[in-house]
Amino acid sequence: MIAEINKSWNWKGFNATEIIRTNDFGNVIFKTDKNDYWRICPEEISCEKIAESESEFDRITADSEFIEDWTMTNLVDIAKSELGELEEN
DSSP states (O other): OHHHHHHHHGGGSOOEEEEEEEOTTOOEEEEETTSOEEEEEGGGTEEEEEESSHHHHHHHHTSHHHHHHHHOHHHHHHHHHHHOSOOOO
C-alpha cells in the first residue's frame, strides 16, 4: 500500500513510509519520512496533512470530532445493515 500511495500522491511532496490507520471506508492515515501525518479520504478524493509531529497527531486523534469523523459509526452501521459485514481485504 505504501508504494501505491507514493505512486499516486507523491506529487504533493512527501514520501510515505508507514501506514498508521485505516478505516472501513478506505481512509488511510500514514506517516512520511519527515514525520508528518497525512490522511487520504477516497470519498473526497483528497490527501491532506493532518499533523506535523507525533504529539500533534496524538492530540488530533484524541479529539471527539476527529474520532467521530474517522470512525464514521453512523455510515458504517447503515452500510452493514444494507450490505452485511465487510469482508477482509
